[in-house]
Amino acid sequence: MTARRIVTMVVLALGASLTGCAIKPIEPWVKPYERERLADPVMKVAPRESLAAKHNEHIREVREGARGANGVQGGGCGCN
Amino acid sequence: MRAVPTACRGAAVAATSALRSALQALGRVLPAAARLRWTRWCAPLAGALGGALSSSPAAAMTLPEDNAEALYHLYDGGGVTAQGPALLVRKSLFDKVSLTGSYYVDMVSNASIDVVTTASPFKETRKEYAVGADYAYRDALLSLSYSNSDEPDYKAQGLSIDASQEVFGSMTTVKLGFTRGKDDVGKKDEGFFDYAKHWRYRLGVTQILTPSWLASVNLEAVSDEGFLGSPYRAARVFGTLVPERNPRTRSSRAVKFSAIGEIMPRTSVHADYRYFWDTWDIKAHTFEVGGSRNVGESFLIDGYLRYYKQSAALFYSDNAPVETTYISRNRQLSTFNDITPGVRVTYQYKHVPGQYEIKGHLNYEYQRYKFSDFTDIRTGQLYSYGAHVLQLLVTATF
Numbered sequence: 124m125t126a127r128r129i130v131t132m133v134v135l136a137l138g139a140s141l142t143g144c145a146i147k148p149i150e151p152w153v154k155p156y157e158r159e160r161l162a163d164p165v166m167k168v169a170p171r172e173s174l175a176a177k178h179n180e181h182i183r184e185v186r187e188g189a190r191g192a193n194g195v196q197g198g199g200c201g202c203n
Numbered sequence: 204m205r206a207v208p209t210a211c212r213g214a215a216v217a218a219t220s221a222l223r224s225a226l227q228a229l230g231r232v233l234p235a236a237a238r239l240r241w242t243r244w245c246a247p248l249a250g251a252l253g254g255a256l257s258s259s260p261a262a263a264m265t266l267p268e269d270n271a272e273a274l275y276h277l278y279d280g281g282g283v284t285a286q287g288p289a290l291l292v293r294k295s296l297f298d299k300v301s302l303t304g305s306y307y308v309d310m311v312s313n314a315s316i317d318v319v320t321t322a323s324p325f326k327e328t329r330k331e332y333a334v335g336a337d338y339a340y341r342d343a344l345l346s347l348s349y350s351n352s353d354e355p356d357y358k359a360q361g362l363s364i365d366a367s368q369e370v371f372g373s374m375t376t377v378k379l380g381f382t383r384g385k386d387d388v389g390k391k392d393e394g395f396f397d398y399a400k401h402w403r404y405r406l407g408v409t410q411i412l413t414p415s416w417l418a419s420v421n422l423e424a425v426s427d428e429g430f431l432g433s434p435y436r437a438a439r440v441f442g443t444l445v446p447e448r449n450p451r452t453r454s455s456r457a458v459k460f461s462a463i464g465e466i467m468p469r470t471s472v473h474a475d476y477r478y479f480w481d482t483w484d485i486k487a488h489t490f491e492v493g494g495s496r497n498v499g500e501s502f503l504i505d506g507y508l509r510y511y512k513q514s515a516a517l518f519y520s521d522n523a524p525v526e527t528t529y530i531s532r533n534r535q536l537s538t539f540n541d542i543t544p545g546v547r548v549t550y551q552y553k554h555v556p557g558q559y560e561i562k563g564h565l566n567y568e569y570q571r572y573k574f575s576d577f578t579d580i581r582t583g584q585l586y587s588y589g590a591h592v593l594q595l596l597v598t599a600t601f
Contacts, residue, residue: 129478130422130458151372157414165471165495166417168463169505169547174274174289174305175566175594181309182278182285182592186572188513188535189479189487191423192457194378194407 264344264369266301266337269294270600280570280590282314287328301337303348306330316588317534320580321437321444325391329354335363343368356389365405373411380405390434399429416464427453438532439522447531450518455481459489469497479513485536487513505547512540521576534586538575543568545592564596 160166170176180195274289287308295301307330314324335348344367352359365380384401402425409419432449439445456479463473477489493507516536518529545568552561570590579586 130456151374153374153411153414155373158411160415160465161411161417163465163469163471163497164503164549165469165497166415166463166465168461168473168475169493169495169507170566170594172272172274172564172596172598174272174276174291174307175564175596177307178274178276178289178594179592186535187487187511187541188481188483188485188516189457189477189489189511190455191403191405191425191479192421192459192477193423194405194419194421194459 264339264342264367266295266298266339266344267293268600269301270598272596272598275595277593278590279593281572281588282316282319282324283590284312285309299339303333303335303337305333307332316579316586317436322435327354327356329357342370356391356395357386358389358395359384359386361385361401375411376407376409378405378407378409380407386429388430388434393434396434397430399427399431402426413464415466416462418460418462421457421459421461423457425453425455425457432531432533436531436533438520438530440526440530441524442522445530447533448518448529449531449533450483450529453481453483455479455485471495483516483518483536485513485516487511501551503549503551505549507545509543509545510540511543514538515576519576521578532577534574534577537577539572539577540575541570541572543570545569559599559601561597561599564594564598566592566594566596568592 164171170179176195180193184190270291270293272289272291274291275286276289277286278284279286287310289305289307291303291305293301293303309329309331310326311329312324312326318324329352331350331352333348333350335346337344337346339345346363346365346367348363348365350359350361350363361382361384363380363382365378367376367378369376380403382401382403382405384399384403386399386401387395388397388399389395404424405421406423407419407421409417412418429451430449431451431453432447434446436447437444438447457477459475459477461473461475463471465471472494473492475489475491477487479485479487479489489509489511491507491509493505495503495505497503515538516531518527519531519533519536521532521537523530545566547564547566550563552563554560568591570592571587572590573587574585577586578584
């Protein structure tokens with residue numbers, strides 16, 4: 124299956140890049156003092172409020188066939 | 204976040220083995236149908252996580268900020284109006300545990316195309332409460348939560364456990380999560396007659412790429428077992444309406460790639476792509492692009508465009524030409540697409556540094572659904588509709 128192949132490749136690429144640290148140590152290249160811009164609210168994908176995210180996730184899960192991988196906890200939905 | 208000296212590397216190594224054990228345990232408790240593919244993912248991932256965790260200093264996790272949210276939400280489209288209030292409060296205790304409580308109400312008035320063509324319009328209210336606790340221990344944040352949703356013909360309960368850990372000098376955040384759900388399925392005038400069980404497994408990695416770019420990958424596997432349809436919905440066979448018949452099991456996988464970057468001061472862009480597939484043969488693609496910008500001292504504006512498309516489930520048919528074991532005319536399982544432009548405006552009403560902050564939010568999106576094999580039997584035309592989604596929020600951190 125093509126999808127399975129894509130996922131396997133991504134996981135292997137991720138694994139290779141991360142385990143690379145063990146073989147040849149790579150120091151974290153973005154230092155804590157360089158992360159000020161990452162803390163700006165514009166760097167957080169909206170909705171930033173948990174109730175708004177929950178509402179969005181709910182209205183999509185009850186109308187679309189796909190679900191999950193949005194980083195939002197599912198469950199508790201009466202999708203009847 | 205506060206950096207911790209390299210001396211804490213031991214904690215990271217210990218955490219590595221804990222995460223490895225957790226991954227192996229997840230593999231063991233998975234239903235047999237899902238196990239093969241999951242363990243195939245787990246092996247390289249556990250190795251990858253192990254490498255990253257043991258080769259980098261650990262960082263101390265901080266608890267989420269104390270906050271409160273009040274929401275009014277509205278969905279209006281396709282003959283359905285769902286609206287109501289929701290409240291959430293989060294408060295930390297002794298800087299170690301953060302507790303949350305939330306209450307969410309959905310008042311639904313349903314005259315959707317299914318309902319008006321095969322049944323009668325109805326109104327009902329769904330109430331959901333949830334409680335949770337987050338616990339910060341060294342470089343990890345552990346979360347436990349429980350939710351309970353109640354409507355006259357459907358009750359759902361869910362228990363979730365999540366772990367989040369920063370590794371590689373806090374440049375990488377790894378998240379693992381599991382939710383176990385159990386629903387009671389009922390029908391008006393007949394009472395509760397069946398159940399539905401759900402298992403959800405989440406894994407996410409967020410990586411700081413540069414001082415202004417972040418990327419993340421999220422995976423989620425979901426397995427369901429039980430009554431997975433609606434006792435009210437009808438399917439069509441040779442033009443005759445019959446009760447729908449769905450398989451009693453379903454397993455799905457989703458993988459999502461996201462990137463966000465600051466392209467100029469106080470302005471960011473983001474792009475997401477999600478691929479979804481399941482054992483009912485639905486395949487779906489979701490694309491989203493958007494931008495965010497701080498305007499003046501008090502406003503934050505977000506704009507986005509989302510596109511979603513999916514193929515139909517194997518047993519979906521608008522009007523089946525043969526009787527089959529499973530048959531559904533649930534348009535959620537049909538071939539369709541939807542496109543959603545949206546805008547969010549955040550206004551910072553008051554900000555007292557180190558004390559509290561109050562914000563107002565107005566979020567609006569328009570969804571346009573277009574079905575390729577679902578007919579409006581009143582007109583004989585393919586069905587399509589638009590929906591408005593509105594969120595009004597007041598949030599405070601303290």
